[in-house]
Amino acid sequence: EVQLVESGGGLVQPGGSLRLSCAASGFTFRIYWMSWVRQAPGKGLEWVANIKQDGSEKNYVDSVKGRLTISRDNAKNSLYLQMNSLRAEDTAVYYCAREGLGAVAGTFGHWGQGTLVTVSP
Amino acid sequence: DIQMTQSPSSLSASVGDRLTITCRASQTISNYLNWYQQKPGKAPKLLIYAASSLQTGVPSSFSGSGSGTDFTLTISSLQPEDFATYYCQQSYSTPRTFGQGTTVEIK
Numbered sequence: 443e444v445q446l447v448e449s450g451g452g453l454v455q456p457g458g459s460l461r462l463s464c465a466a467s468g469f470t471f472r473i474y475w476m477s478w479v480r481q482a483p484g485k486g487l488e489w490v491a492n493i494k495q496d497g498s499e500k501n502y503v504d505s506v507k508g509r510l511t512i513s514r515d516n517a518k519n520s521l522y523l524q525m526n527s528l529r530a531e532d533t534a535v536y537y538c539a540r541e542g543l544g545a546v547a548g549t550f551g552h553w554g555q556g557t558l559v560t561v562s563p
Numbered sequence: 564d565i566q567m568t569q570s571p572s573s574l575s576a577s578v579g580d581r582l583t584i585t586c587r588a589s590q591t592i593s594n595y596l597n598w599y600q601q602k603p604g605k606a607p608k609l610l611i612y613a614a615s616s617l618q619t620g621v622p623s624s625f626s627g628s629g630s631g632t633d634f635t636l637t638i639s640s641l642q643p644e645d646f647a648t649y650y651c652q653q654s655y656s657t658p659r660t661f662g663q664g665t666t667v668e669i670k
Binding site: 487489501545547 | 607657658662664
């Protein structure tokens, strides 16, 4: 069974940092692109970033470029999101999601339960 | 970036109703369109991928259609467990983008 378990969320002051983790199990992690998707309270879904299987390619939504960094450790079956210079508008539930393969690349077939990040003084 | 626009933003319906939600892309995306269902406090769940392919385990009451820029999600007979928020998402290019969501409420 595919499982994605996020951790690392919490309350942080504006300008602060946080590192989110996503532990993957039940599938061959190293062959999938992985993404982070977030959802601000009461709002819709926003894709944040993704990373290629070997970590050689990373993509970001414009609003987080230069502040959030996605990474992975295939030996540990883990995905990460390093969050620096956090702003109030980064407050959201952050989901780890597995992308599909081949023709369904970019389709999010499996999601974690999410971890809440709150940026507030 | 490709903008995704859903309509309506919300609707009220009754059990047994036939329901259609529309999603429009700001440029052609072929059939790279996915639909998700989200219930309060839960992660989204993939319903339809590649515009019209039903994800394993999803009831056949759900169907998707469209290509290019215009897409629809149809629920043929609304069940109590279908009251939720639905999102479309394009997988044609990065950044991946979602529609703003359609909330289906009980009438």
